[in-house]
Amino acid sequence: ILDRGVTSSLNSPGAAVTTDTTCASPPTTDSNGDLSARKQLQEQVLSAFSSGTRTVTSTTIDYTSTGNSAKNLGWYVDLAVSDPVTGNAAGERVVSAPTLLAGRIVFPTLIPSSDICAGGGTSTVVALDPFNGGKTSKNIFIDAGQAGYDSFTLSVGIVKNLIAIDSGTNVFLFAGGSSGNVQTIKTIAQQQTGGSIRGRTAWREVFQ
Numbered sequence: 001i002l003d004r005g006v007t008s009s010l011n012s013p014g015a016a017v018t019t020d021t022t023c024a025s026p027p028t029t030d031s032n033g034d035l036s037a038r039k040q041l042q043e044q045v046l047s048a049f050s051s052g053t054r055t056v057t058s059t060t061i062d063y064t065s066t067g068n069s070a071k072n073l074g075w076y077v078d079l080a081v082s083d084p085v086t087g088n089a090a091g092e093r094v095v096s097a098p099t100l101l102a103g104r105i106v107f108p109t110l111i112p113s114s115d116i117c118a119g120g121g122t123s124t125v126v127a128l129d130p131f132n133g134g135k136t137s138k139n140i141f142i143d144a145g146q147a148g149y150d151s152f153t154l155s156v157g158i159v160k161n162l163i164a165i166d167s168g169t170n171v172f173l174f175a176g177g178s179s180g181n182v183q184t185i186k187t188i189a190q191q192q193t194g195g196s197i198r199g200r201t202a203w204r205e206v207f208q
Contacts, residue, residue, distance in 0.1 A: 040073045044133040046080065046126075052153040053146070056126075058134035075133030079109060090114070092124070096160050101171060101187070104140055105130045108159040108175060120178055123159040125185065126151040140171075140187040156181045 042061045047054045062071040079092035090111045098107035105128045112121040127150055129136050139148050146152050156177025162185075163174040173185040 038076065040071075042072045042075045042132065044075055044077045044128070046077060046151060049080065049082075049153070051145075053149040054151045055148075056128060056133075056135050056150045058129070058132065061132045077128070077133055080111070099162050099164055099173075100130070101127075101140070101164055101173075103130070104128065104136050106140070106162060106164075106173065108154070108162060110158055121158050123154045123157070123175070123177065124151050125154060125159075125162070125173070125175065138188065141185065142170075142188055143186050146185070154183055156183045159183075 042059055044059060045057045047056070056077065061075055064071060079094070080090055081092070082090050092109050092111045094107055095110050096108060098105045100106075106125065108123045108125050110121060110123055113119065127136055127140055128134065135150055139150065141147055141149060141152070154175055154177065156175060157179035159175040159177045161176075163176075165172050165174070169189055171187045171189065173187060175183045175185060177183065
């Protein structure tokens, strides 16, 4: 489900980013390797960018079986085809592994530069529910301009990976970009998102 729902690169792993700006969708197969199985996946929809932010739907997935097969085998999300800043064709895609943060999938995306003679591009960050690919039960982003949204643009160029550090009261994501700068993203504590509480939570002394 993770691969189907998140991996949206149009290129093979390790291949150079192309200027293909068609809709970036994950490759989908059923248990028999049928590439047409996308019809058995539930679509979640990222909204158009508004001031660099966007939200995602939370359509319910029906995993119940009918006969020998489930109605839905998983989920998918199509990424943007337009740059959130310029409005030019974008071909947004995911080229790095997601981070599982307190039961949420968080990952950066890549929007390559629309100028084929220029390197670089921009990135966004996206947070999804891993079980249905939609909106999380609680928005994890809390900083001004980010709170209440499921995705927003980053300001440090292309970001490959996110580094998570848990301070106990909050989880901080560090996004190192191609600009040479690092953007800090503050999220709510793991306990608030349904994640496990770390460290000793109880003590019991047993006498024999």
